[in-house]
Amino acid sequence: MDFVTLALLFVIVIILALIIRGSRRSLPPPPDKYELGDVTLEALRFYNGYDWSKPPLVAIRGKVYDVSNKYDVYGPGKPKSAYTGREIARALALESINEKDFTADLTGLTAEQLERLEQSVQEFERLHDHVGQVVPLRKFTAEELARHDGTDNSLPLYLSIKGTVYDITKGKQFYGPDGVYPFAGKEVARAFALFSTELEDCNDNLEGLSYTELENLRDWIGKFNSKYPIVGRLVLS
Numbered sequence: 001m002d003f004v005t006l007a008l009l010f011v012i013v014i015i016l017a018l019i020i021r022g023s024r025r026s027l028p029p030p031p032d033k034y035e036l037g038d039v040t041l042e043a044l045r046f047y048n049g050y051d052w053s054k055p056p057l058v059a060i061r062g063k064v065y066d067v068s069n070k071y072d073v074y075g076p077g078k079p080k081s082a083y084t085g086r087e088i089a090r091a092l093a094l095e096s097i098n099e100k101d102f103t104a105d106l107t108g109l110t111a112e113q114l115e116r117l118e119q120s121v122q123e124f125e126r127l128h129d130h131v132g133q134v135v136p137l138r139k140f141t142a143e144e145l146a147r148h149d150g151t152d153n154s155l156p157l158y159l160s161i162k163g164t165v166y167d168i169t170k171g172k173q174f175y176g177p178d179g180v181y182p183f184a185g186k187e188v189a190r191a192f193a194l195f196s197t198e199l200e201d202c203n204d205n206l207e208g209l210s211y212t213e214l215e216n217l218r219d220w221i222g223k224f225n226s227k228y229p230i231v232g233r234l235v236l237s
């Protein structure tokens with residue numbers, strides 16, 4: 001090999017090394033792991049891939065996995081889209097996408113079906129991040145809800161819309177002791193429908209409201225379902 005060929009080869013190797021280094025540097029950083037924490041089965045339903053602010057999630061025996069890295073399988077309209085936002089232990093064991101099998105109840109399953117579930121769980125452990133766990137829906141009396149109005153700093157802020165209790169702690173600037181809205185610790189369906197901040201409208205009585213006012217309420221419910229976790233139901237004491 002003469003000197004010119006050697007020099008040419010050397011230059012090519014250097015250029016290739018620079019290109020490879022450059023392309024490595026320009027790789028985007030891996031996305032942060034999503035952290036959900038505690039979630040009720042009711043709130044999990046909103047993680048079904050249709051709300052772009054939330055990743056699609058599934059629960060298996062209460063353990064919640066982020067399946068957004070398999071969009072081609074779990075994304076909206078994709079083959080297993082029905083699984084997202086649901087507890088699917090029984091469905092996996094039965095290889096079912098039937099609504100009635102979206103449960104952690106394994107009663108009556110055969111050894112073979114249970115084995116299939118175990119294999120699926122291993123696959124989920126391998127492929128997907130564990131991001132939270134299912135917790136039971138809490139039941140609140142009006143008195144219990146009222147304790148979450150921000151006066152006790154150690155408690156999260158909650159409010160109820162038509163009996164569905166939301167954790168609104170991340171909206172502290174609106175609802176906390178220094179916030180402008182007096183809704184924390186209260187049932188607010190009527191106030192939201194009427195765009196009222198009067199305490200006398202903080203109840204769930206929808207009598208006499210117009211279509212537009214009920215539509216306002218539906219808009220608020222949509223906003224809250226998208227923004228705040230559902231933590232429980234308000235029950236009459």
Ligand code: HEM
Binds near residue numbers: 174191192196197227
């Ligand atoms: C002059 C009248 C009002 C103005 C200019 C106003 C303005 C605003 C603004 C700028 C926000 C922040 C929005 C965001 O960052 O997402 C907000 C939030 C909010 N407003 Fe009002 N508002 C008014 C009256 C009312 C009334 C009468 C109600 C009664 C239902 C109300 C209920 C709320 C609630 C509940 C939030 C917080 C929503 C959340 O948690 O994200 N507002 N308002």
